[in-house]
Amino acid sequence: MPKILLALLSLFPIFSQAVYANPDSFIQIKPFSIDIADSLPYTSLHTRLYKRLQYEILPRGIKPTLASDTTQENVVAKTYGSIEMQGGIRVVRFCIKLLDSHGEEIKIIPIIDQPEDDILDLMSLKIRNFLDQNLSGKLRISTIPIDCELLLNGVKVGATPAELLLEKGLYNVKLTHDHLFPYTDTVQIHPGKETELQITMKFEGNRVKPLLISSSVISILTIISMVIDINLHNKYESLPKGLAPEVYSAHFYPWRTSRYILIGSINLSAIGWGATFIQIFRNRSLENKIFGKIN
Numbered sequence: 001m002p003k004i005l006l007a008l009l010s011l012f013p014i015f016s017q018a019v020y021a022n023p024d025s026f027i028q029i030k031p032f033s034i035d036i037a038d039s040l041p042y043t044s045l046h047t048r049l050y051k052r053l054q055y056e057i058l059p060r061g062i063k064p065t066l067a068s069d070t071t072q073e074n075v076v077a078k079t080y081g082s083i084e085m086q087g088g089i090r091v092v093r094f095c096i097k098l099l100d101s102h103g104e105e106i107k108i109i110p111i112i113d114q115p116e117d118d119i120l121d122l123m124s125l126k127i128r129n130f131l132d133q134n135l136s137g138k139l140r141i142s143t144i145p146i147d148c149e150l151l152l153n154g155v156k157v158g159a160t161p162a163e164l165l166l167e168k169g170l171y172n173v174k175l176t177h178d179h180l181f182p183y184t185d186t187v188q189i190h191p192g193k194e195t196e197l198q199i200t201m202k203f204e205g206n207r208v209k210p211l212l213i214s215s216s217v218i219s220i221l222t223i224i225s226m227v228i229d230i231n232l233h234n235k236y237e238s239l240p241k242g243l244a245p246e247v248y249s250a251h252f253y254p255w256r257t258s259r260y261i262l263i264g265s266i267n268l269s270a271i272g273w274g275a276t277f278i279q280i281f282r283n284r285s286l287e288n289k290i291f292g293k294i295n
Contacts (some may be wrong), residue, residue, distance in 0.1 A: 028078040
């Protein structure tokens with residue numbers, strides 16, 4: 001495989017966001033056992049593979065380490081193998097294995113007339129694919145509308161639509177957007193598989209309920225004020241003529257006060273209902289703007 005193509009393949013994970021539970025993990029590179037006569041050219045093959053992997057972007061942020069380096073404790077996988085003769089052909093029997101499971105793959109690579117760089121390219125590509133399939137999975141999230149803020153386990157990782165390369169495990173997903181109700185869910189990421197979420201967010205908008213309640217209360221008070229005003233007015237109008245001025249004043253001033261209260265409550269009720277309908281209209285326009293359609 002051409003080196004340029006391999007280099008492009010190694011850069012592929014850059015285009016996906018990655019979230020890892022433990023980025024300081026290692027794959028251990030062990031020396032190859034050599035069972036051929038001309039062994040000298042291959043005694044340092046594992047060290048050259050180690051140097052090659054140092055420049056690779058491996059899944060889950062895994063880094064290479066040599067078996068001779070005993071300081072690295074969080075080793076999740078290892079490579080080993082042998083250089084031997086099979087059917088009269090010199091081959092590399094290349095093995096990759098996870099330490100915490102039974103996942104293992106064996107690749108037979110003929111090395112006769114094969115440049116060493118091509119052998120290293122094939123081994124590094126095999127390692128990358130193996131780790132992708134056995135340690136990481138993909139999560140695709142699409143939303144209506146787009147551009148919702150995405151949080152995984154409480155950490156902001158971007159906006160939708162999103163394609164994430166994740167370590168296997170359980171994740172808490174939260175989506176937020178202005179004027180929309182938050183969305184929460186729990187997803188299980190399986191190694192080598194893709195999990196997809198397609199979510200239609202629900203509109204929340206500006207709060208109308210407080211305005212609706214207050215306008216309704218004011219309307220009820222307005223009706224009560226109107227009943228009181230009518231009763232006081234009728235009492236004042238029913239007074240016979242010829243009474244002392246103090247008697248008329250004692251009935252007139254309460255009626256006038258109730259009339260002022262009635263006028264004020266009518267105005268407040270009109271303002272409240274006007275604000276309520278304006279807010280409803282604004283929410284309708286806002287919903288159409290966010291979702292790009294009229295429901």
